[in-house]
Amino acid sequence: MSSPAATLTAPVAEAAPLAPRKALVDSLKPLLVDVALPLAAYYALKAAGLSTFGALAWSSVVPAVRTVWGAVRERRLNGLAALMVSVNAVSLLLGLVSGDPRLMLLKDSGVSSIIGLAFLVTALRGRPMLSAGLRPWLTRGEAAKTAAWERLSAGSPDFRRAEIRFSAIWGGALLTECALRAAGAYTVPVETMVWAGTVLMVVSMVLAFLVSGRFGVVPMERMIAAEAEAPSER
Template sequence: MPALPAARDAPAVITSGNRRGRPGLQTLLVDVGGSLALYYGLHAAGVDDVTALALSAGPSAVKTVVTVARGRRVQPTAVAVLVVTTVVQVASLITGDPRELLVRNALLSLPSGLWMLATLWTRRPLTFQATQILFPRRAALMDELWERDPRFRRAWRSITVMWGGALLLDCALRVLMAATLPVPVVPALDTALTLVTVVAMQIPTNVVLYRSGSWHLLFGRRRAPSMKESVR
């Protein structure tokens, strides 16, 4: 299912039986765990909030650069994350306001949510495309189901609406937290919001797929043929 990534990568897909969880775990550890630990470590050492928040984006930025360099191709989403982070960091260093850094994830959630909703008017919605990328062995089956099953198409469009709305709500909550809560509290809550949203949104996403009759086709285990069927 599409997920709100920890470091604001493109919406990913998490489903039962996902065998590609290792890259997602690495993203979680580096982008969330690394950044969070770095911020609170610097904060405990007496570093001011602006500097600590700016430096805490370092692990994610380095990972993005390394990923692009290894792939020898430009990843638009990764580059967009890096550009937005850099711009916000420079602005906050100039103004000296740490709250500008606290809203950097919100500045990525807003366009991501709008972009996701905009794909409802394209040939294939973003959540559908993300699922095919994460499950390449099921891509052909998904294409087949998309062409012949109206319920399957409606399910993915509904999922896209849900996740687009979740990203917009995510943006609003992050802005509210950054504007009203003590600065040292926000990074932890920001991380918690990401994790809670990702986990919570799996439920309605799976329900929509199940009710459309396509969940078992995509992610269920194939039933082994009985002896009687094998004889036939």
């Protein structure tokens, strides 16, 4: 027969491992709502037979509402939601242009340029947008690592520089890809550029992943691990 103390503490012990998981889910919610949901809605609507224009328009509803709601009620701009609205708006405008296959090839370049510019501008302003998506993966919902991130982001110049480098590298990679695809759209045969554009995208993503990992993620991981362990060493 278990003691009253054991009975009271058992649920707490069982629930404890769920806390990091819940924290991770909570930190991922902005990405899921502002990025994953609109993308999933777009492809689902396309599969259901809706036109590209209609799918883009309807998939923009959630991020558009969140952008307006944040601006009106919270008096702040929801960066990820606003970015998705901007990307879809450009896609809709470019989608209205028909007849020239080379202009249609520029559509993806236009989208990449907006995303890359947003990453680069927020990095140069010292408020890197990609940090919101990077934080859940580096902290994994662990309280010690989350607290370490907060302290480092608020008071460590080295950590802030690593955050900025990460977003700047991705922004630069996307803008470079955009410039190359735009140039290729009018200098390379359309049939060639259709597959070459995909190759450019894959190469730029792989390079951005490797370089940003080396100069952004790795230093940040080390600083977070050291900061998270520091309190227990004192």
